[in-house]
Amino acid sequence: MSLDHCTRCGACCASFRVDFHPSELASACDGGVPDELTLPLTAQLVRMRGTDDGPPRCVALQGTIGVEVGCSIYGQRPSPCRDFAPYAALGIGEDGCDRARRRHGMAPLG
Numbered sequence: 001m002s003l004d005h006c007t008r009c010g011a012c013c014a015s016f017r018v019d020f021h022p023s024e025l026a027s028a029c030d031g032g033v034p035d036e037l038t039l040p041l042t043a044q045l046v047r048m049r050g051t052d053d054g055p056p057r058c059v060a061l062q063g064t065i066g067v068e069v070g071c072s073i074y075g076q077r078p079s080p081c082r083d084f085a086p087y088a089a090l091g092i093g094e095d096g097c098d099r100a101r102r103r104h105g106m107a108p109l110g
Contacts, residue, residue, distance in 0.1 A: 005109060006089050010069030011100035013061040013081075018048035020078040033078050048078065065104050 021044060026032040037059050038046040050059040060077070063069035071077055085097035093101070093109030101108055 005091050007070065008066065008068060009088075009101065009106065010061055010063060010065045011104040011106060012084055012088075012097060013069070013071070014055065014057040014065055015100035015103050016051065016056065016096070018051045018058060018078060018080050019045050020080055022046050024078050026076070031076055033076050034073060037073065066106055 019041065020033075022028060022040070024032050025035050025038065025046065027035050033048075037049050039049055039052070040046050048058050048060065050057050050061075058071075060071050060073045061069060062072055071081070085094045087094070088097045088109060091109055098108035
C-alpha cells in the first residue's frame with residue numbers, strides 16, 4: 001500500500017478540532033506550526049484555524065476531500081496530526097479515521 005489512502009482522503013482534516021500546546025508553534029521552535037494558522041485558546045492550548053468551524057476544515061488542508069488532498073504545512077504539522085491514525089497510509093483504519101471517513105461518505109478502511 002501507499003500514501004494514496006491519505007492523499008485521496010483528507011476526512012480527518014475536516015472532521016475534528018486540532019488542539020495542541022503552544023510550544024509547537026513556529027514562534028517557539030524551528031520548524032513549528034505557523035502561528036498565523038492557529039487560534040490561541042488558553043496559555044496552554046492553541047487550535048488550528050478552521051477546525052472549530054461548522055463543518056470543520058483545517059486551513060492547511062488543500063484539495064477536495066475524497067478525491068485528492070494535501071497539507072500545506074505537512075512538515076510542520078502539529079502532534080495531533082502526526083499521531084492520528086498512523087497506519088491509515090497502509091490501508092489500516094482506526095476508530096477516528098473510520099468515523100471521519102464515514103462522516104464524508106467514504107467507506108472505513110479495512
